[in-house]
Amino acid sequence: MCCNSILALLALIAGFGAIIYLIYQTYSYIRCGCGKYGPFVSSYGKIKEDIINEARKILKNSKKPLKITDLGCGSGALLIPLAKEFPHHEFIGLDWDVVPLMMGKIKSHGLKNIKFVKGDYMKTSHADMDLIMCYVLKVTGEPLGKKLNAEIKDSCTVISEMFPLGHLKEVKQINSSLFGVPEKIFIYKKQKAASKETQPEKKTKTAPQKAKPAQTARKKPAKKKAASSAKK
Ligand SMILES: C[S@@+](CC[C@H](N)C(=O)[O-])C[C@H]1O[C@@H](n2cnc3c(N)ncnc32)[C@H](O)[C@@H]1O
Numbered sequence: 001m002c003c004n005s006i007l008a009l010l011a012l013i014a015g016f017g018a019i020i021y022l023i024y025q026t027y028s029y030i031r032c033g034c035g036k037y038g039p040f041v042s043s044y045g046k047i048k049e050d051i052i053n054e055a056r057k058i059l060k061n062s063k064k065p066l067k068i069t070d071l072g073c074g075s076g077a078l079l080i081p082l083a084k085e086f087p088h089h090e091f092i093g094l095d096w097d098v099v100p101l102m103m104g105k106i107k108s109h110g111l112k113n114i115k116f117v118k119g120d121y122m123k124t125s126h127a128d129m130d131l132i133m134c135y136v137l138k139v140t141g142e143p144l145g146k147k148l149n150a151e152i153k154d155s156c157t158v159i160s161e162m163f164p165l166g167h168l169k170e171v172k173q174i175n176s177s178l179f180g181v182p183e184k185i186f187i188y189k190k191q192k193a194a195s196k197e198t199q200p201e202k203k204t205k206t207a208p209q210k211a212k213p214a215q216t217a218r219k220k221p222a223k224k225k226a227a228s229s230a231k232k
Contacts, residue, residue: 076104
């Protein structure tokens with residue numbers, strides 16, 4: 001009898017948990033534009049460690065305090081271990097979903113160099129960041145890369161987990177894996193504006209050269225006329 005009531009209670013708790021989880025997943029899917037942006041999935045395993053190692057290389061070489069953000073930080077899986085290791089750097093987690101943000105705040109309790117901010121990374125400026133990490137969907141890579149390339153500093157490094165970003169200058173690709181499946185990490189810098197400006201210059205130089213043959217062609221009939229009048 002007692003055993004049966006314990007089993008019934010456990011089943012009730014599991015059922016309640018499953019309903020809450022389903023409601024959250026539905027909310028998360030709608031919140032993320034029905035597939036336009038990535039829902040909350042935490043970085044995990046080897047790829048998480050490889051990203052943290054890559055960020056560590058940048059952070060340990062700087063005595064000057066740096067600003068680091070994770071765009072769509074979730075519960076802070078990438079930021080919290082780094083914030084613990086580098087107390088003189090400043091870490092900002094940005095996410096629009098209150099559930100993972102709350103988890104991040106609880107997990108990082110007591111750490112003074114990390115804050116979790118609610119917001120949309122497409123509507124927030126990242127101009128003063130020194131290191132940006134993100135784990136976004138493939139479709140988000142294009143508009144997010146464009147936005148970042150327009151506003152980040154030349155010295156800023158962008159690390160993207162699994163999916164490439166558009167417009168930025170790729171400086172490195174790292175082979176990693178998630179649950180044994182090969183995955184990549186992409187490292188970017190800002191695409192220098194100067195390289196864009198040189199292209200229109202080349203076009204304007206070549207344009208007058210193309211026009212030259214047309215001018216000489218017009219002169220030829222005049223010579224023929226002169227020759228025929230001399231014959232006469
Ligand atoms: C795949 S999870 C990555 C979580 C974390 N970066 C990690 O590596 O563990 C993507 C997160 O981005 C958030 N997100 C998606 N679009 C966003 C947006 N436009 N602005 C802010 N957060 C966004 C989601 O709520 C989700 O928590």
